[in-house]
Amino acid sequence: MTATTAPAPTVVNGIAQERRLVTAIPGPRSVELAARKAEAVAPAVGTTMPVYAEQAGGGVIVDVDGNHLVDLGSGIAVTTVGVSDARVVAAVQAQVAAFTHTCFMVTPYEGYVAVAEKLNALAPGDFAKRSALFNSGAEAVENAVKISRAYTGRSAVVVFDHAYHGRTNLTMAMTAKNMPYKHGFGPFAGEVYRAPLSYPYRDGGLSGADAAAQTISMIEAQVGAGNVACVVIEPIQGEGGFIEPAEGFLPAIQAWCRAHGVVFVADEVQTGFARTGDLFASNHEGLEPDLLVTAKGIAGGLPLSAVTGRAEIMDASHAGGLGGTYGGNPLACAAALAVIDAIESDDLVGRAKEIEALLGGRLRELAARDSRIGQVRGRGAMIAVELVKAGTTEPDAALAKAVAAAAHAQGVVVLTCGTYGNVLRFLPPLAISDALLEDAFSVLEQAFAGA
Known part of the structure; x- marks a missing residue:
């Protein structure tokens, strides 16, 4: 039998569109910058991720330690067409x-x-x-x-x-x-x-x-x-x-x-x-x-x-x-x-609908197996899951925080929101590939399993 190799990832803005971890999250350079931030920046200015960005393109952010992170946040719905679109x-x-x-x-x-x-x-x-x-x-x-x-x-x-x-x-x-x-x-x-x-x-x-x-x-x-x-x-x-x-x-x-x-x-x-x-x-x-x-x-x-x-x-x-x-x-x-x-x-309106079908479909499949997911909702590339204590509608902010932290540690940028802090929100750039979305979802599944 002839061995098959995975296709090479596409490249956007000189960045391979793949998740790649070369250090722990955060890496040593990000830790150094976090120490500088603590001395120079008002502490009320918080950050979601413990890493510092150096370059970005498409659906990937590269941090100062060379880690490639899958971006499911788009800078809070800003880089809709992808970071640094040509x-x-x-x-x-x-x-x-x-x-x-x-x-x-x-x-x-x-x-x-x-x-x-x-x-x-x-x-x-x-x-x-x-x-x-x-x-x-x-x-x-x-x-x-x-x-x-x-x-x-x-x-x-x-x-x-x-x-x-x-x-x-x-x-x-x-x-x-x-x-x-x-x-x-x-x-x-x-x-x-x-x-x-x-x-x-x-x-x-x-x-x-x-x-x-x-x-x-x-x-x-x-x-x-x-x-x-x-x-x-x-x-x-x-x-x-x-x-x-x-x-x-x-x-x-x-x-x-x-x-x-x-x-x-x-x-x-x-x-x-x-x-x-x-x-x-x-x-x-x-x-x-x-x-x-x-x-x-x-x-x-x-x-x-x-x-x-x-x-x-x-x-x-x-x-x-x-x-x-x-x-x-x-x-x-x-x-x-x-x-x-x-x-x-680029018909990004159509692409948003494709992302909704892929990401929303995978999340609904997960919800059918995990009663802690109270609801999957949203439209296009604006999808969320509301997390609750299993078998109830009681908000579970701790679970949302734990799943997000686990995803961050594996190189996936995901955000939380909601009045009760119990919602995971997904805002990928519309330029993101299906392969990146599938990989990110595999990380999310593991994060839920481990929470």
């Missing part, structure tokens, strides 16, 4: 050579306008739109609130249980989870009200319509429709645990907003740009947000965010009321245009 790198290099900054509010440039035109064309809704560019998701959320208040002349903001919207003062008020995001940092901005969310795994199977009716009743009784400037919601929650409301919940909330002159804001910071198997998660139920907030995956790793929405709402703010020194930086705009081109050219 088109993004080339676009940014060309822009660096031209100019790095002028401030769009001082000397504007075409890249900002081109990104706005693209976003206006791609965002859900067949109506005239405008966009404004910023730096981070939290900054864009804050500006969506500002725009909503300017348009409606109202002040109240309605958000939801388990929501995450950022770390600034206003967005901390909008965020539900106390630790580590809010504890000790108050007082927070006022006129923010929290409403119940449809959470199918934990609300007794309440239908989307019935859950929305309860939510609307609470808003009307405790806030008053006439006081509400905007309702801000993640179509699929991110840090809250990848919670997808029951079908019908989101359209009912949007319909109520329309009926009462309330701005419906979709926070798609984590769900946008092909992540969920559609360009935007709002498309799954035909939502047409009045304002759409995007960031993370928009620019391939460069800081950029946006608010895109109905022209009459975006036009409500006075001249000079929106902006910022770095908002719509030319390098980030160049990257964003390349990212959008990559999503369209």
